[in-house]
Amino acid sequence: MMDEMSSLDVYYAMKELRGLQGGKIQKIYQRDRKLRIQIYAQGDSYDLMLEPGRIYVSRYDRKGPIKPPNFCMFLRKYLRNETIREVNQHKFDRIIEIHTGENTLVCELFGKGNFVLLDGDGKIIQPLEIQNWSQRKIVSGEKYKYPPTGRDPRKLGSREFGRFVDTDKEIVRKIARDLNLGGRWAEEACFRAGIDKSKHGKDLDDAEINRLRKSIELLLKSGGNPGIYFQDEKMEAAVPFHLKKFGDMDFESRETFNRALDDYFSELEKKEIEDEVEEKKEEQVSRVRRIKEEQEEAEEKWSEKQEKSEKKANLIYENYSLVDDILSGIQKAMSSDISWDEVKDRIREEDTPQARAVEEINEDEGTIVVCIEGEDLELDFRRSVEENAESFYETKKKAKDKIEKIKDKKKEIIQKERSLKKKDKGDFAGSEKKRGKPQENIEIKEEEGWYKKYRWFRTSQDFLVVAGKSANQNEELVKKKAEDDDIIIHTEIEGSPFTLIKTGDRDVTPLAIREASEFCASFSKAWKRGLGSVDVYWVRPGQVSKDAPSGEYIGKGSFMIKGKKNYLKKTELKISIGVKLNRDENEIRVLNGSTQSVRNRADYFISLNPGNVEKDDLAEQIVKKLAEKASPEDKRFVRKIQKEHVKKLIPPGGGILVG
Numbered sequence: 324m325m326d327e328m329s330s331l332d333v334y335y336a337m338k339e340l341r342g343l344q345g346g347k348i349q350k351i352y353q354r355d356r357k358l359r360i361q362i363y364a365q366g367d368s369y370d371l372m373l374e375p376g377r378i379y380v381s382r383y384d385r386k387g388p389i390k391p392p393n394f395c396m397f398l399r400k401y402l403r404n405e406t407i408r409e410v411n412q413h414k415f416d417r418i419i420e421i422h423t424g425e426n427t428l429v430c431e432l433f434g435k436g437n438f439v440l441l442d443g444d445g446k447i448i449q450p451l452e453i454q455n456w457s458q459r460k461i462v463s464g465e466k467y468k469y470p471p472t473g474r475d476p477r478k479l480g481s482r483e484f485g486r487f488v489d490t491d492k493e494i495v496r497k498i499a500r501d502l503n504l505g506g507r508w509a510e511e512a513c514f515r516a517g518i519d520k521s522k523h524g525k526d527l528d529d530a531e532i533n534r535l536r537k538s539i540e541l542l543l544k545s546g547g548n549p550g551i552y553f554q555d556e557k558m559e560a561a562v563p564f565h566l567k568k569f570g571d572m573d574f575e576s577r578e579t580f581n582r583a584l585d586d587y588f589s590e591l592e593k594k595e596i597e598d599e600v601e602e603k604k605e606e607q608v609s610r611v612r613r614i615k616e617e618q619e620e621a622e623e624k625w626s627e628k629q630e631k632s633e634k635k636a637n638l639i640y641e642n643y644s645l646v647d648d649i650l651s652g653i654q655k656a657m658s659s660d661i662s663w664d665e666v667k668d669r670i671r672e673e674d675t676p677q678a679r680a681v682e683e684i685n686e687d688e689g690t691i692v693v694c695i696e697g698e699d700l701e702l703d704f705r706r707s708v709e710e711n712a713e714s715f716y717e718t719k720k721k722a723k724d725k726i727e728k729i730k731d732k733k734k735e736i737i738q739k740e741r742s743l744k745k746k747d748k749g750d751f752a753g754s755e756k757k758r759g760k761p762q763e764n765i766e767i768k769e770e771e772g773w774y775k776k777y778r779w780f781r782t783s784q785d786f787l788v789v790a791g792k793s794a795n796q797n798e799e800l801v802k803k804k805a806e807d808d809d810i811i812i813h814t815e816i817e818g819s820p821f822t823l824i825k826t827g828d829r830d831v832t833p834l835a836i837r838e839a840s841e842f843c844a845s846f847s848k849a850w851k852r853g854l855g856s857v858d859v860y861w862v863r864p865g866q867v868s869k870d871a872p873s874g875e876y877i878g879k880g881s882f883m884i885k886g887k888k889n890y891l892k893k894t895e896l897k898i899s900i901g902v903k904l905n906r907d908e909n910e911i912r913v914l915n916g917s918t919q920s921v922r923n924r925a926d927y928f929i930s931l932n933p934g935n936v937e938k939d940d941l942a943e944q945i946v947k948k949l950a951e952k953a954s955p956e957d958k959r960f961v962r963k964i965q966k967e968h969v970k971k972l973i974p975p976g977g978g979i980l981v982g
Contacts, residue, residue, distance in 0.1 A: 324557075324558075324559060324560075325507070325558075325560035325561060325587070326591075327375065327376025327377060328376055328377055328378065328417070328432070328584070329417075329503070329504060329505025329506075329507065329508055330412075330415050330417050330503035330505065331503075331505065331508045331542065331543075332505075332561075332563070333378060333412055333417050333419070333432070334412060334415065334543070335546065335563035335580050336378055336379060336563075336580060336581060336584060337411065337412045337419075338546075338580075339579055339580060339581045340371075340378070340380065340410055340581070341410055341411075342364065342365065343362050343364050343369065343371065343380075343407055343410055344364075344407055344408070344409055344410055345364060345365075345406065345407065346362040346363055346364025346365070346369070346406070347362065347363050347364070347405070347407070348360060348361070348362055348402050348403055348404065348405050348406075348407065348423070349361045349362065349363050349368065349403070349404075350387075350399075350403070350907060351395055351402060351403065352385075352387045352388065352391065352395065353388070353391060353392050353394060353395035353398075354388055356374060356375060356438075356451070357372070357373070357374040358371075358372075358373040358374070358395075358398075358430070359372055359373075359381075359385065359387075360373070360402075360421075362407065364407075370382075370385070372588070373419070373430050373432065373438070374432070375432055375433065375434055375436060376417070376432055376433070376434070377432065377584075377588050378419060378430070378432060379581050379584035379585050379588060380581050381585045381588075381589055382585060383585070383589045387907065387908065391907070394449065394451050397440070397449050398428070398440060399907075401426055401440060401448065402423060402426065402428065402440075405423035405424060405425075405426075406423060406424065407422070407423060408422045408424060409421075409422040410422070413429075413469060413472075414475055415472075415473075415475040415476060415477060415502075415503050416433075416469075416470075416472045416473075416503060417432040417433045417436070418431050418432065418433075418436075418469065418470075419432065425442070425443050426441060426442060426443070426448070427440075427441040427445075428440055428441075429441060429467065431470070433470075435454075437450050437451050437452055437454060437461055438450070439451070439461060439467060441467050444466075445466055445467050446464065446465065446466055447461065447462065447463050447464065447465050447466075447467050448463065449463055450462065450463070456470070458470075458471065472503070473500065473501045473502055473503040474487065474503075475503075476498075476502045476503075476504065476539055476543060477543060479536070481533070481536060484532065484536045485529075485532055487501070488524040488525075488527060488532055488535070489524055489525050490523070490524040490525060491523055491524070491525060492523065492524060493520065493521050493522070493523060493524075494513065494518065494520065494521075494522055494523065494524045494535070495509045495510055495521065496509075497524050498512060498535075498539070504539070504542075507560065507566075508542060510568055511538075511542065511566050511567065511568050512535060512542060513535070513538075514567055514568040515541065515567055515568075516531065516534040516537075517531075517534065518531050518534070518535055545563070545564045546563055546564055547564055548564055548565060548576055549562060549563045549564060549576070549577050549579060549580035549582075549583045550562065550574055550576040550577045550583050551574070551575050551577065551583050551586060551587055552566070552569055552572050552573065552574055553572065553573040553574070554572060554573075558587055558590060558591075559572065560587075561580070561584045561586070561587035561588070562580075562583065563580040563583075604743055607739075607743055608740070608743055611736055611739050611740055611743065614736055615736050615740075618729050618732055618733050618736065619733075621725075622726055622729045622730070625722045625726050625729065626722075626726060628718065628719075628722045629719050629723055629726065632715045632716070632718040632719035632722060633715070633716070633719045634698065635698060635700050635715045636712045636713075636715035636716045636719065638695050638696060638698055638700065639695075639700065639702075639708060639711060639712040639715070640712055642695050643708055645676060645677060645695070646693070646695075646702070646708050646711070647708050648677045649677050649681065649691070649693060649702075649704075650691075650706075650707070650708060650711075652677065653666070653684075653691060653704040654705075657704075663684070663686045666684070667684055670684075680693045680694055680695060681693055682694050682699060684704075689705050690702065690703055690704065691704045764909055765909045765910070765911060765959065765960055765963045766909065766910050766911070767910075767911055767912070767913065767963060767964070767968060768905075768910045768911065768912050769912070770912070773804075776796075777789045777790060777791060777800070778790040778791075778792055778820065778842075778846055780842060780914065780915060780916030780917070780920055780921075781920060782824075782834070782835045782838045782916070782917065782919075782920050783834065783838065783917075783919045783920045783922075783923040783924075784832055784834060784835055786824055786825065786826065786827075786829070786831065786832075786835040787825040787827070788822060788823070788824050788825075788835075788838070788839040788842055788916075789804065789822070789825065790820040790821070790822040790823070790842060790843060790846055791820045791821050791822075792820070794879045794881075795879065796820075797820060797821040798879055800821055800823050801821055801823075801864070801867055801882060804823060804825075805823055805864040805867070806825075806826075806864065807863070807864060807865065808826045808828065809824060809826055809863075809864055810831055810836060810861050810862075810863070811823055811824075811861065811862055811863070811864055811866075811867055812824070812839050812840055812843045812859060812860070812861045813859070813860060813861075813884075814843060814844055814847045814849060814858065814859050814860075814894075815857065815858040815859070815860065816847060816849055816857060817848065818847055818848030818849075819843060819844075819847035819848070820843060820846050820847065822839055822840075822842060822843035822846075824839050834919075836861055836891070837891060837894075837917075838917035838919055838920055840859040840861070840891045840894045841894060841896075841897060841898075841917045841918075842898070842916060842917055843859055844856070844857045844859050844894045844895070844896050845896050845897060845898040845974050846898075846974050846975075849896055849933075850896055850933045850975065850976050850978075851933075851974075851975055851976035852933075853934070853935075853976075854896060854933065855895065855896060855932075855933070856893040856894055856895050856896060857896065858891070858892050858893065858894070859890070859891045859894045860888035860889055860890045860891070861888075861889045861891070862884055862887075862888055862889065866884055866885045866886045867882045867884060868882060868883045868884075868885055869882060869883070896933055897917075897918060897930060897931070897932055897981070898915055898916070898917075898918075898930070898931050898972075898973075898974060899916060899917065899918040899920075899921035899922070899925075899928050899929065899930045900913070900914070900915045900921070900928060900929055900930075900931070900945055900969060900972050900973070901913075901914055901915075901921040901922075901924070901925025901926070901928025901949075902914075902926060902927050902949055902960070902961055902964065903924055903925050903926055904957060904960050906957075906960070911960050911963060911964070913964060913968045913969060914972075915972040918930050926953075926957065927949050927953055927957075927961065928949075929945050929948050929949060929952075929980055930980070930981045931945075931973065931974075931978040931979065931980060931981060932978065932979055932981050933974075933978060933979070934977050934978045934979025935977045935979070936977050936978055936979055936980075937977055938970055938976075938977065938978075939966065939970070941973060941977065941978050941979075941980075942967075942969040942970040942973065943966050944980055945966075945969050945973075945980070946961075946964050946965070946966055946969055948980060949961050949964065950962055950964075
């Protein structure tokens, strides 16, 4: 099976690839040690594929990486929109040079090769990998040196060839390695010359040497009828012409050698990616199963705790008098001068239901263990019967909440399991790519996530902030989305959204709280009233309750706050709206948030304060202002924004642009 191209394959491929000369480099993609260069030439768009052992133009569609590697970004900076002046093969080696006006991209396609960007003087600007060899150093600033190479078979005369083959090595190995022909073509040369490939070079007679030299010359001058050989219905090799040693092996012709290489290596790549995806999927499936098992164990543990806590609380009330007598007796002893040792002695000596129920007294911890109906209950003897029962009910409630969260996580895991069963082709789309002049199809992208139905943004430190748009959403956020470590924010005036900072197990920062407070204040009724600032406070979810004082009622979307409120006095009402561009994928996102967060994330942005400009007019002003701020090459993106994309991000009421 042909895993890579030989220098002879590259030699024939280059005869066709020179048609890319004069073309313009549009995009560059990189995945691991593979480059895909999109080139517009002769009225069509082509994908030049470059990786160890392979070079060809592909007509199959592939996905680009979500985040391009640093080397890829570097190449885009120097080569994007540049015209290809020349494409050539260095000597007779697997090294390709792509020359633009000022730079050269050297593509070393052998096993441990590299991609190296050179300046006009041949100095290294940036390599894919820094490499140190005995004879050369691949590092920025060094003069680029080519690796040692074999003999060029095109430049060997008859006498020189005779001296070349005078060796103790097997002749097939000699010409495969030292002439860069590779094993397949070295065997073909021996087969055509009628020579035993395992024969040592020094044992060849003059006639054999002459026949071998001529068969190699013919390999360099052949061509026509390229295609793919098949062995047992599996692809064996892509070739520029027929191989005699393959005899009657199944063969399918292709229009060009490049088409044969594309079909062969694209199918190989597809299989490699599918194998890789399958391997990763198996790892993910194992991980998902492990998490599922852990969740089931946790659910079982918390269910048991919930059941036991409820049982203990019920036992306390069912045996109210007994428990009350025990607690009262201990409390009386505490208020007298009787020592704890004497208390314990008296209990051991008494033959009453109360004394018989006491199992253990831990005076230092303030607890007593009693046995009721075969169940051990640890009670706080400093508290009442009701308070002790309530503590068990509270434990039951916490266990129930934990179980609900585990069930939600299990649903996510089940969905993940289902998605893993779906076939994934990875980065290889499989279908032929549409050719022709590239179309400018800019798409307005929206975020995907549970929070998209609310108001939301990400702080400059990447904390997710979510705010309710209505009383129902306020209720949902506090009751269903708030977790113990999160932060809840509200203003001191009525008509404020409950705003949630999702900490994600991180320590929330003062900056994140300040940015979220600005967002909360701006989407409160303070904006519509035209206020410049408002007091904002934050609390933990455990401080937020629906429990109203006696005789009062708390409406939907409203809550009682218990304990200390942490204030941010005179928080400014200010919101920013911006656009983030993905120029490589022709995508644009419209976003809003605190000024600092939008400044960090957007390419262009505008800020607003409360004012008297109506929402429709304000949205038009924002779109116009963003277009004015955009650079000439980015205006085509920003002009795709409609006022409806912006209008929904403006706080209710009017506003005014402030920069």
